[in-house]
Amino acid sequence: KAGVTQTPRYLIKTRGQQVTLSCSPISGHRSVSWYQQTPGQGLQFLFEYFSETQRNKGNFPGRFSGRQFSNSRSEMNVSTLELGDSALYLCASGEPLHGGTQYFGPGTRLLVL
Amino acid sequence: KNEVEQSPQNLTAQEGEFITINCSYSVGISALHWLQQHPGGGIVSLFMLSSGKKKHGRLIATINIQEKHSSLHITASHPRDSAVYICAVPAYNTDKLIFGTGTRLQVFP
Numbered sequence: 001k002a003g004v005t006q007t008p009r010y011l012i013k014t015r016g017q018q019v020t021l022s023c024s025p026i027s028g029h030r031s032v033s034w035y036q037q038t039p040g041q042g043l044q045f046l047f048e049y050f051s052e053t054q055r056n057k058g059n060f061p062g063r064f065s066g067r068q069f070s071n072s073r074s075e076m077n078v079s080t081l082e083l084g085d086s087a088l089y090l091c092a093s094g095e096p097l098h099g100g101t102q103y104f105g106p107g108t109r110l111l112v113l
Numbered sequence: 114k115n116e117v118e119q120s121p122q123n124l125t126a127q128e129g130e131f132i133t134i135n136c137s138y139s140v141g142i143s144a145l146h147w148l149q150q151h152p153g154g155g156i157v158s159l160f161m162l163s164s165g166k167k168k169h170g171r172l173i174a175t176i177n178i179q180e181k182h183s184s185l186h187i188t189a190s191h192p193r194d195s196a197v198y199i200c201a202v203p204a205y206n207t208d209k210l211i212f213g214t215g216t217r218l219q220v221f222p
Contacts, residue, residue, distance in 0.1 A: 033210070037154075043199065043212040056209045088154050102146065102210065104156035 002027065004093050004105035012111045018079040021108045025072050025093030031055075032074040033102065034066060037088040046089075049074050078110075086112045116140050117202055119213035126220050132187040134216045136200035145183050146210065147174050148199040156199075159185070190220045 005024045013019050025032050033056075034046040045058040049068035066076040072093075078085055088109050092102040117138045126132055136145070144163040150156045160167050160174040162183070167174050171190075176183040187194055197217050201210040 035210075042214050043201075043210075045204075045209045045211070048207075048209060056204075056207045058209065090154075090156060092156075101158045101161050103158060104148075107154045107156075109154065 004091060004103050006089075006091055006105040006108050008108060009106065010109050010111075012113060013081050014113050015081055015083060017081050018077065019081060019110060020075055020077045021089055021091075021110075023074045023076075023091035023093075023105055025074070025091075026103055029093035029103075030072055031093060032068060032072065033092045034074070034076050035090045035092065036060070037090060037107075038084075038086070043090075046076065081112045083112050086110060116211050117200060117213040119198075119200055119216050121216060122214065124216055124218045126190050126218070128191055128220055128222050130190050130220075132190050132194070132218065132220075134185045134198050134200075134218070136183045136185070136213055138181050138183075138200075138202050138211075140202060140205060140211070142178075142202040144203065145176055146201045147183070147185050148201060150197045150199060150215070152196075159198075187218075190218075192220045192222050195219045 007022045031050045033048040035043050037043045047066050048056040052068045063079045068074045088107045090107045092104045094102040120135050144161050146161050147159040148156050149159050162176050171188045173186040197215045199215045200213045204211055
């Protein structure tokens with residue numbers, strides 16, 4: 001099976017712009033979670049989608065949003081980018097609570113200038 | 114107090130040494146995850162365990178549910194084991210993972 005894929009891998013944006021990141025889960029996985037990793041805050045949960053519905057949400061402002069399509073692919077969007085949004089954005093598929101391992105993608109490294 | 118705490122934060126070792134990384138958590142959990150992150154960012158799930166002990170190659174993970182504590186051991190450490198090791202637990206009744214701050218391990222030849 002192919003692993004979790006994320007596109008793009010690297011991205012440079014300027015403050016005020018918006019960005020959309022994409023994640024394709026492992027075939028058959030219906031849950032996709034998004035995480036932000038920064039040197040200061042470490043790994044933090046953004047949100048989780050399951051069967052096109054947001055099932056859990058972390059403590060991030062409304063500028064961060066996401067969605068999931070019927071084929072389980074997921075996108076996350078960040079509007080009005082701030083310098084502090086520079087981070088590695090990771091998605092993972094699988095269900096860590098219900099006996100499943102989470103499989104992480106390689107991440108998208110976003111730099112906001 | 115963080116819900117998941119790891120120690121030590123940084124660890125250096127000589128090749129061949131036995132390594133132990135500890136993780137304590139304060140929430141009730143169904144399972145605990147150990148993750149490995151190499152420079153460049155990619156994260157690999159090493160173990161998911163809910164009781165007892167699991168072994169994979171030179172890696173051993175143990176968990177004590179009553180004491181809310183888990184350890185990751187690396188036997189005969191090697192420079193390629195150099196990475197950040199992160200433990201994570203699902204928040205109560207969700208798939209949302211709460212992460213420890215990570216342990217940065219450097220193994221020197």
